[in-house]
Amino acid sequence: MSTLSVAKITQPLFDVHAVRRDFPILSQQVNGKPLVYLDNGASSQRPEAVLQAMDSYYREMHSNVHRGAHTLADRATSAFEGARKKVQQFLNAPSAREIIWTRGATEAINLVANGLAPLLKPGDEILLSQMEHHANIVPWQMLAERTGARVLPIDVTPEGELDMDSFHSLLSERTRILAITHVSNALGTVNPVADMVAKAKAQGVITLVDGAQAVPHFQPDVQALGCDFYVFSAHKLFGPTGIGVLYGKAELLEAMPPWQGGGEMIERVSFAGTTYNTLPYKFEAGTPAIAEAVGLGAAIDYLATLDRDAMEAAENALLQRANELVTSVPGMTVIGTARHKVPLISFKIDGLHPSDIGTLLDQQGIAIRAGHHCAMPLMEYYGLPGTARASFAFYNTLEEVEQLFAALQKIQRLFT
Amino acid sequence: MTTSAIDFTKNPLGTSTTMEDVFDAFELLDDWEDRYAFIIDLGKQLPPFPDSERNEKNYVHGCQSQVWLIHHYEADGKLFLLIDSDAIIVRGLAAIILVALNNHEPRELLAIDIDELFERLDLFRHISPTRGNGLRSMISKIRDIASTEAA
Ligand SMILES: Cc1ncc(COP(=O)(O)O)c(C=O)c1O
Numbered sequence: 144m145s146t147l148s149v150a151k152i153t154q155p156l157f158d159v160h161a162v163r164r165d166f167p168i169l170s171q172q173v174n175g176k177p178l179v180y181l182d183n184g185a186s187s188q189r190p191e192a193v194l195q196a197m198d199s200y201y202r203e204m205h206s207n208v209h210r211g212a213h214t215l216a217d218r219a220t221s222a223f224e225g226a227r228k229k230v231q232q233f234l235n236a237p238s239a240r241e242i243i244w245t246r247g248a249t250e251a252i253n254l255v256a257n258g259l260a261p262l263l264k265p266g267d268e269i270l271l272s273q274m275e276h277h278a279n280i281v282p283w284q285m286l287a288e289r290t291g292a293r294v295l296p297i298d299v300t301p302e303g304e305l306d307m308d309s310f311h312s313l314l315s316e317r318t319r320i321l322a323i324t325h326v327s328n329a330l331g332t333v334n335p336v337a338d339m340v341a342k343a344k345a346q347g348v349i350t351l352v353d354g355a356q357a358v359p360h361f362q363p364d365v366q367a368l369g370c371d372f373y374v375f376s377a378h379k380l381f382g383p384t385g386i387g388v389l390y391g392k393a394e395l396l397e398a399m400p401p402w403q404g405g406g407e408m409i410e411r412v413s414f415a416g417t418t419y420n421t422l423p424y425k426f427e428a429g430t431p432a433i434a435e436a437v438g439l440g441a442a443i444d445y446l447a448t449l450d451r452d453a454m455e456a457a458e459n460a461l462l463q464r465a466n467e468l469v470t471s472v473p474g475m476t477v478i479g480t481a482r483h484k485v486p487l488i489s490f491k492i493d494g495l496h497p498s499d500i501g502t503l504l505d506q507q508g509i510a511i512r513a514g515h516h517c518a519m520p521l522m523e524y525y526g527l528p529g530t531a532r533a534s535f536a537f538y539n540t541l542e543e544v545e546q547l548f549a550a551l552q553k554i555q556r557l558f559t
Numbered sequence: 560m561t562t563s564a565i566d567f568t569k570n571p572l573g574t575s576t577t578m579e580d581v582f583d584a585f586e587l588l589d590d591w592e593d594r595y596a597f598i599i600d601l602g603k604q605l606p607p608f609p610d611s612e613r614n615e616k617n618y619v620h621g622c623q624s625q626v627w628l629i630h631h632y633e634a635d636g637k638l639f640l641l642i643d644s645d646a647i648i649v650r651g652l653a654a655i656i657l658v659a660l661n662n663h664e665p666r667e668l669l670a671i672d673i674d675e676l677f678e679r680l681d682l683f684r685h686i687s688p689t690r691g692n693g694l695r696s697m698i699s700k701i702r703d704i705a706s707t708e709a710a
Contacts, residue, residue, distance in 0.1 A: 496648075498624050503595060513623060553592065557595055557599065
């Protein structure tokens with residue numbers, strides 16, 4: 144917690160109602176009710192600042208990057224590379240060369256899985272966990288198929304934490320890669336990734352952290368975490384769709400072969416042989432998502448205007464209120480009760496299918512997600528077809544939490 | 560496609576309960592809670608789904624919930640359908656689909672504009688392809704059955 148300055152004490156630290164005004168989409172009616180958007184885990188909303196940055200990029204500076212001998216190309220390039228710099232600072236990465244643009248977290252993981260193929264041999268092991276998103280499972284299974292390596296999942300406890308005994312027993316001299324999520328999208332659990340990375344590194348294991356669900360709630364420091372790779376998608380961080388980030392340690396990125404070939408990623412092309420560009424361009428074939436990069440930069444700038452500590456405290460208050468209200472809905476059970484969670488509750492209600500809950504909340508203007516959350520192995524572990532998931536962002540209010548529970552009570556009355 | 564040997568045709572959906580009844584009911588019910596209570600009740604009128612028919616052949620893919628569909632072709636040429644789901648709202652919406660489509664000859668069934676009926680009930684979004692709850696796949700499967708039987 145930062146020490147409070149005198150000026151801050153006289154005004155609310157985090158005025159959620161003022162913040163909401165920055166998000167135009169939130170002030171609409173859905174099915175005749177004010178929208179209560181609690182599907183932030185799937186994708187969050189964009190502040191005006193992001194919309195304006197993308198709009199003025201197209202109105203004032205669009206051109207292709209890195210190539211033109213003209214003013215617009217310079218403007219576009221500096222906006223684009225400026226955004227990379229913002230991401231570098233956001234993650235506290237040592238260098239902007241280590242920030243690779245991708246289409247999202249999914250593509251970033253696929254890029255790494257492809258790049259590490261030459262390092263793997265039959266019998267090598269890739270450690271994941273049972274709570275991974277499919278995006279952090281399937282690319283590794285595909286890699287295992289190609290190389291003869293094996294994918295092993297770390298167990299989850301009934302509370303929804305990673306089972307550290309399972310982690311320690313699986314970590315061995317055969318382990319080559321550890322790929323784990325920072326925050327579970329289905330449960331909200333914040334995993335002790337710094338610890339796990341340190342243990343893995345001590346054995347020379349390459350580590351990847353999936354930060355897709357972490358960055359909307361707190362700012363990771365990749366140097367403090369010590370991981371080799373960190374990935375996230377902009378659209379969950381209040382930025383545009385179609386762009387995401389791979390942070391990778393320069394020495395590993397240098398060692399990895401390029402993934403896709405084309406323009407931008409080359410130094411020189413000839414039929415006698417082609418040489419590749421330096422980092423980060425080696426991994427950025429083709430014209431990139433320029434406006435989206437600019438939009439992501441604007442999202443990061445926007446977040447920097449908010450008081451982080453106050454924002455995290457406000458998010459915690461949302462989670463706490465939700466937890467308090469669970470008993471007001473008979474038959475409701477929260478799946479995932481880890482000690483350290485982001486504001487997200489996955490739940491079931493006896494006698495109702497998650498899709499019933501989703502449909503009837505939608506009638507009341509409340510958007511949640513119902514389903515397996517792209518985490519089928521985790522659902523299987525809990526023996527559930529899926530859950531209903533309310534995932535909050537800093538722009539959600541305590542009143543919205545209360546509306547969710549009032550709406551759930553109403554649904555229950557409908558079925559009894 | 561084979562017709563189910565089990566007789567589930569003696570049920571009100573599409574026989575004693577018609578679309579006119581559904582429209583009348585919806586007209587009287589003006590808030591969403593009453594309308595959904597009605598949909599849920601209609602779902603309770605679905606005849607029990609035979610356990611022996613819960614197999615891959617009768618499974619409707621593409622749904623969040625588990626959905627099964629079987630049909631029975633009567634000697635008089637009328638087609639009867641039976642649907643089951645573990646989601647209560649999907650059962651209710653399926654019951655409306657049966658009210659609309661049961662007890663018709665396949666050719667008649669193919670002429671029914673189910674989208675328009677759902678539009679009139681202000682329930683179209685539930686069967687729209689964007690919803691991904693499988694009702695759309697259920698409807699296509701029914702139409703496939705009717706096309707096969709009509710051929
Ligand atoms: C934990 C986690 N990892 C990865 C992803 C994939 O993100 P994207 O679909 O933006 O590539 C998600 C998205 O839901 C996620 O929650």
